[in-house]
Amino acid sequence: xxxxxxxxxxxxxxxxxxxxxxxxxxxxxxxxxxxxxxxxxxxxxxxxxxxxxxxxxxxxxxxxxxxxxxxxxxxxxxxxxxxxxxxxxxxxxxxxxxxxxxxxxxxxxxxxxxxxxxxxxxxxxxxxxxxxxxxxxxxxxxxxxxxxxxxxxxxxxxxxxxxxxxxxxxxxxxxxxxxxxxxxxxxxxxxxxxxxxxxxxxxxxxxxxxxxxxxxxxxxxxxxxxxxxxxxxxxxxxxxxxxxxxxxxxxxxxxxxxxxxxxxxxxxxxxxxxxxxxxxxxxxxxxxxxxxxxxxxxxxxxxxxxxxxxxxxxxxxxxxxxxxxxxxxxxxxxxxxxxxxxxxxxxxxxxxxxxxxxxxxxxxx
Ligand SMILES: Cc1ncc(COP(=O)(O)O)c(C=O)c1O
Numbered sequence: 001x002x003x004x005x006x007x008x009x010x011x012x013x014x015x016x017x018x019x020x021x022x023x024x025x026x027x028x029x030x031x032x033x034x035x036x037x038x039x040x041x042x043x044x045x046x047x048x049x050x051x052x053x054x055x056x057x058x059x060x061x062x063x064x065x066x067x068x069x070x071x072x073x074x075x076x077x078x079x080x081x082x083x084x085x086x087x088x089x090x091x092x093x094x095x096x097x098x099x100x101x102x103x104x105x106x107x108x109x110x111x112x113x114x115x116x117x118x119x120x121x122x123x124x125x126x127x128x129x130x131x132x133x134x135x136x137x138x139x140x141x142x143x144x145x146x147x148x149x150x151x152x153x154x155x156x157x158x159x160x161x162x163x164x165x166x167x168x169x170x171x172x173x174x175x176x177x178x179x180x181x182x183x184x185x186x187x188x189x190x191x192x193x194x195x196x197x198x199x200x201x202x203x204x205x206x207x208x209x210x211x212x213x214x215x216x217x218x219x220x221x222x223x224x225x226x227x228x229x230x231x232x233x234x235x236x237x238x239x240x241x242x243x244x245x246x247x248x249x250x251x252x253x254x255x256x257x258x259x260x261x262x263x264x265x266x267x268x269x270x271x272x273x274x275x276x277x278x279x280x281x282x283x284x285x286x287x288x289x290x291x292x293x294x295x296x297x298x299x300x301x302x303x304x305x306x307x308x309x310x311x312x313x314x315x316x317x318x319x320x321x322x323x324x325x326x327x328x329x330x331x332x333x334x335x336x337x338x339x340x341x342x343x344x345x346x347x348x349x350x351x352x353x354x355x356x357x358x359x360x361x362x363x364x365x
Contacts (some may be wrong), residue, residue, distance in 0.1 A: 165207075169311060
């Protein structure tokens with residue numbers, strides 16, 4: 001009999017698959033309920049720009065054709081938006097694919113990546129799936145990154161550092177001064193990937209502005225996505241901005257048609273509709289302020305966020321997560337490292353109100 005575990009090897013056997021938030025329909029089927037609320041995957045509850053939907057619709061008859069391998073028109077719009085050369089851009093099937101491409105392109109077998117912990121678990125999963133590893137460096141007690149420890153953890157075999165800013169799952173952020181100090185300590189052959197999946201939501205004035213650093217550092221990559229504020233999670237489109245030489249190398253590894261055409265036309269239309277984006281950001285700001293004030297009334301500690309989710313301390317995180325599920329509210333429990341917390345995505349007003357109402361029920365408040 002074939003032993004597939006043996007064929008895959010120990011590193012694959014040890015992998016724990018990423019557990020996405022339950023889709024609403026699945027929960028409703030399981031519990032026989034309706035009107036449930038999903039605040040688990042940091043999606044945009046308002047949806048994407050209507051212009052993006054129209055663009056997908058208009059493109060449907062072209063489904064029999066292969067997509068533009070170089071994402072030509074989307075590249076033009078993103079390059080203009082950031083005032084960077086199109087040659088500094090590369091698109092992927094979500095920023096998850098960018099993480100994978102960067103690791104596959106630049107890490108040799110005995111090298112590893114580094115990330116603060118807690119952070120986006122996918123860095124470790126992808127590194128391990130590619131036969132490499134991820135070293136995690138704990139954040140400080142207040143959830144701020146420990147940049148001294150991170151710089152100290154860089155060894156000869158460290159090839160890449162992932163910095164999620166704002167950080168998922170805490171919503172915490174770091175400043176320009178912190179980033180510049182850190183970059184000054186990073187050897188030039190260690191790539192620093194700024195994972196800015198939630199950057200459109202930020203409002204802190206001292207939030208690190210990574211784009212100007214592209215001119216100074218060839219080892220900085222800026223990774224962003226259309227999955228969050230632009231509301232195109234299902235289209236799967238993310239991108240990286242880096243120096244031309246790095247992009248050229250990743251491009252050799254990238255599959256020729258990795259970003260599908262519906263994703264390309266939708267993302268282009270979404271970026272061109274900055275008015276819709278402003279509405280989304282305003283809704284998120286109002287939603288997070290409502291949630292902050294409700295948490296304060298309930299006497300619950302929370303981490304002020306720069307993103308579209310909030311980490312809130314509820315006691316037994318796993319129990320509250322499960323009890324909320326039974327009430328038809330899906331949030332995120334983040335495991336033993338954050339045992340007392342849950343992470344809740346900011347929803348539309350009605351969803352936020354339902355979450356608070358059900359949270360009071362499960363906490364008996
Ligand atoms: C910090 C962070 N980076 C990257 C991603 C991946 O996003 P996508 O692959 O949808 O672009 C996510 C998704 O939740 C995230 O939270």
